Amino acid sequence: MIALSLAEIAAVVGGQTYDIPDPSAQVTGPVVRDSREVEPGSLFVAFAGERVDGHDFAAAVVEAGAAAVLASRPVGVPAIVVDDVQTALGALARHVVDKLGATLVALTGSAGKTSTKDLVAQVLRRAAPTVFTPGSLNNEIGLPLTALSATEETKFLVLEMGARGIGHIRYLTGLTPPRIGLVLNVGTAHIGEFGGREQIAQAKGELVEALPAAADGGVAVLNADDPLVRAMASRTTAKVVLFGESGEADVRAENVRLTDSGQPSFSLHTPSGCSDVTMRLYGEHHVSNALAAAAVAHELGMSVTEIATALSEAGSLSRWRMEVTERPDGVTIVNDAYNANPESMRAALRALAAMGKGGRTWAVLGKMAELGDEALAEHDAVGRLAVRLNVSKLVAVGGIEASWLQLGAYNEGSWGEESVHVSDAQAAVDLLRSELRPGDVVLVKASRSVGLESVAQALLATGAEGEVAVR
Incomplete structure (x- = not known):
């Protein structure tokens, strides 16, 4: 500070x-x-x-x-x-950011916030000292603590903003008023708390409403491929910049493809030129995240070559988000167990399918929380998608929601041993230890409350099975 x-x-x-x-x-x-x-x-x-x-x-x-x-x-x-300590912490954060004079970049969305925040930070810090939200500390306590970690040298402050209801983002932008606001998508994460996607869009759009006018430097960076996000252009007086694969996007991707290992490669097009990008991250969903980061960096004056180089060199900074580790025996573990919602679950399954071309693929999946009345349909849909993507085996872990995952797979045509429902993480580990072989790729993913990262950790603890505690 x-x-x-x-x-x-x-x-x-x-x-x-x-x-x-x-x-x-x-x-x-x-x-x-x-x-x-x-x-x-x-x-x-x-x-x-x-x-x-x-x-x-x-x-x-x-x-x-x-x-x-x-x-x-x-x-x-x-x-x-x-x-009130929380109110005082927020007031102190506002005082400090007002004194700093750094450019504040805030982002929100239903899925991909943390991965995109990490990309934005890794690109911008090539240009100037950058402070950004660690992990997912994106609430009324984590956000001011991040802002207070900035110093006189900080040029860019990149802040992730989460919301569990109407007014949450409005409150956060009052503590740290952004000049650039980025909205990634409107999905179904926390839909049980919000009541519907329209309400989620209302909450996420509070970010663009908080931006200064275009004449004062305000910029709203919006996903051209998401109609609910694109419609937020009418809710701001800031300059609007669109990103996406749409031909109307100001910053877009062309010739998108995946390498043999499942890493996205594409041609990055901006208003000032184009350059090729091949990412170190896994999964085609990172293309949208990269375009969002590129749009922010372009507005802050970075060249397309600088941006493309930074995106090609960027890695994962936050734990348990598509962490890919190959064991000495040739089994690959993908630990994406930090959290899950329908959008991120689908993206992870598609990444798994792309990564598993040389061997069997295993999807070890658990509950997606806070889906309300949509829970049954969304878990069923994920189970069906695993079958459509030809995932070799679905291992559904846990209670009723896991049974819905397996039921979806069964109804889609997984009638043999392609899917199984196990009671807990230990049962999943026991099954996998007995059946994995070189060349297999294992995805582990569920909502944070399930704690499935313990499965990935146990599978990686080769030679130390008895020492690993599995929840």
Whole structure:
């Protein structure tokens, strides 16, 4: 964070100082909520959770070097006490980004947010110092913490914004007002909470509504291939830039193909020229993500050659998202178990099919959460798609939703041993260990709550089967 005195922070957040001998002392380290991340000069933010109360760690973090604690009550060590810690954290983030003068790029969408955010960051940091959301910390706590990690040298601040209801993104853009807003897609993730795709579009479109006008530098980067996203052009006064495979897109891909290993290759076309891209990531769905990143970078002045080179060299920065590892025995494990929704599940299955041309393909799939009344139909559809893509074997893991996956496969024509329903992750591991052979490719994917990453980790722990705990 940029250096601020404790007195200045207290004024910004409307707090009272307690046990602070020198209010002019500065916070020079990061703002953190995890006591294990404290460094000398840090500001520790004490949240009172259901199981852990950050206030209980106040003395320890100050002893470890924290300059003070942002708290909701006095804690016996230097503290700035406020009525609501989350509100105060947001106010501090807004104060810092207003002082920084960095270009804020915000993005949202139903699927692919984190992968695209990582691509945008990897492209932009070739041009100038860039700070971006780590992992998927895209909510009302993670977003301000990311913003506060920016320094005076930061030129670009890339922020992922998630939403679980109307007004969430509007709140986040109030904390960190973007100049460039990117909307990827409107799918069915969290449809059970929103009530329908139209409501999801309403929520995601709050991002473009928050942008400054075109005359003031505002840019809305929209997916030309998604009608609900493209319609958001009417909700903003910012400049509109379209990306996609549509011929009307300002930034588009032509001659899209997959390498033998399943990595996308295409010709990148922008208003200033074209260049070829061959990505290190796996799956054709990354073409759209790459075009989104290219559109942002082009608007910020990067050349098409710079952009294409950066996209070709970019890797996966966030864990358990199409992590591809080949075991010594020739079995390939694709750990995409961080989360799942119908759109990302379909994309992962298509990537698996492309990667498995030389051997058998295994789809180890679990529940997709928060689908509401659409849950049965969506799980059934994924099971059917696995059959249509000629996946060698579907292993559906877990309860009722997994049975729907297998039922879809069965109804599509998987009547023999092409699909199986197992009770839990351990049963899946036992099955796979007994049947995998060199050349096989295994995809592992489910919603985060299922914890199927443990299956991938167990399969990769060659020679240490008894040491791996599987949930």
